Amino acid sequence: MQSDKQETIVIHSDRPHNESQSVSPPIFQTTTYAADTAEEFVEMATRPHHPQFYTRYGNPNSAQAESIIADLEGAESALVAATGMGAITTAVMTLVNSGDHIVAQESLYAGTLSLLEKLLPRYGVEVTFVDQANVAAFEAALRPNTRLIITETPSNPLMKLTDLRAIAAMAQARNITTIADNTFATPVNQRPIELAIDLVVHSATKYLGGHADLMAGVVAGKREMLERVWNTLIILGATLNGFDSWLLVRGLRTLPLRVQKHNDNAAAIAQFLAAHPQVDAVHYPGLETHPQYSLAKTQMHGFGGMLSFQVRGGYAATDRFMSGLKLIARAASLGGIHSLIVHPAAMWAGYFSEQGLLEKGILPNLVRLSVGIEDADDLVADIGTALDGIN
Ligand SMILES: Cc1ncc(COP(=O)(O)O)c(C=O)c1O
Structure with a gap:
């Protein structure tokens, strides 16, 4: 039975x-597979992405993950890689040659930025960075x-x-390939391929895996x-x-369930923070005060579990807030x-220098919260107690 319902896709x-x-x-904890005949071995060795030939080429467990993710994203096909950066580097290296030019948004995951700023120029690829909220800036940079x-959104x-529909339409008209990093949104909240983006990439380390393991x-x-x-992946390894x-x-298996809970919890926390006197600003696409709220409503199916906010006070007050949290852990990843x-x-x-951080909009009082699936009231209470304890 074929279903387009994500709850069924992840199980079947x-x-x-x-x-x-x-x-x-x-x-399949094995590196290699035996063939009974020469013909069978030839087939295993020559069919691209064969799941049972040699594990750098494919693996049945990887094929299972790939079929679920392809269906979730509404894609013809998917490929898993060792890390998010492995996936992004492999995709980008496949698509550009020496002498080519890339347009990228300024605000990208730090590893992607390093790939574009440090590695690719060594191979003769130029990159122009633009403000992701300004569609005309993408066009002007072509x-x-x-x-x-x-692109990467949120x-x-x-x-x-980033307005994926507008960027995809502009690129298609010029035969330019588009990539969207969908890590923050997940395919539950946003499906870039439905908006005509060519390739979706993820750090599956985050929501798709979902358990920090x-x-x-x-x-x-x-x-x-x-x-x-x-073909690039098997070279880069x-x-x-x-x-x-x-x-x-x-x-x-539980992605749609988990993401629903992440969305609900983040919305509750965003509302709480927006009304709190110890908070200067909340950045969450599900708040009506978000400058791109109308885009969020047309592009996203849910607003996600990630948010950031500014604590009233400077670096030291923000650090005291962080130290006052009991449930929520101070840790990288999301x-x-x-x-x-x-x-x-x-x-x-x-x-980055202090000035460099400010130029990126990273104020000393900014915190980024990856909202988990604990009880929303407990999370709000933890944040509230830590905010009240600053002074
Ligand atoms: C949006 C985004 N893309 C890509 C990556 C890189 O993924 P990984 O750490 O799995 O290589 C990250 C990691 O934090 C990320 O947040």
Whole structure:
């Protein structure tokens, strides 16, 4: 039975890739597979992305995760990788050659920025960065040799949005490939391929895995393009192993349930923070005060579990707030069942000057919260007590 309901997809879309009778798929903890005949071996060795040839080329557990993710994203095909950065680097390296130009939004995950700013220029690829909220700036930055547009929405940590529909239409008219990092939104809240974006990438380390216990990445899109990405993946070697693919499938089973709870909890916390005298500003696309709220409503199906806010006071007051939290842990990463918080001005102090941080909109009193699936009242109480304890 085929279903387009995400709750059914996450439980059943892997079935054609599970040849055993076990309800939970077995883990293929092997590097290689035996063939009975020369013909069979030739088929295993030459069919692209064969799940049972050599694990750098594919694995049945990876094929299961890929079929679920492809159906969730509404993509023809998907490919898992060892990390989100493995997926992003592999996709980008597939699509550009020396002499090409990329247009990318300024606000991107730090690893993606490093790829574009530090690695690609060494191979003769130029990048222009633009404000993600300004569609005209993307268009103005295009050159005859622009091959790729890279977006990420909502972005980290200020929760700014990129108008994917507008960017995709502009790029399609010029035969330029588009990539959207859908990590923050998840395919439950946003499906870029439905908006005509070519490739979706994820850090599956975050919501798709969902339990802060695995590293993985995803590229999803058209079958022909994914086959090219796979050819790069087996060269770069950013392969996801069988056990982590199995864990990813296990995480995906509850993605729609978890994301619903993340959305509800984040909305409750955003409302609470917006009314709190110890808070200067809240950045959450589900608040009517978000400058792109109308875009959020037309582009997203839910507003997500990520938000950031500014504590009244400076760096020290913000640090006292962070230290006052009892349930919510001070930890990097996001998108898991546990609520986690970071103070970006502290986390990035070693990478950027104070001025550099300010230019990126990272004020000393900004905190980023990845809202978990604990009880909403308990989370609100934890935040409220820590805010009240600042002074
Ligand atoms: C939006 C986004 N994209 C990509 C990545 C990179 O993913 P990974 O750490 O799995 O390589 C991250 C990691 O934090 C991220 O937040």
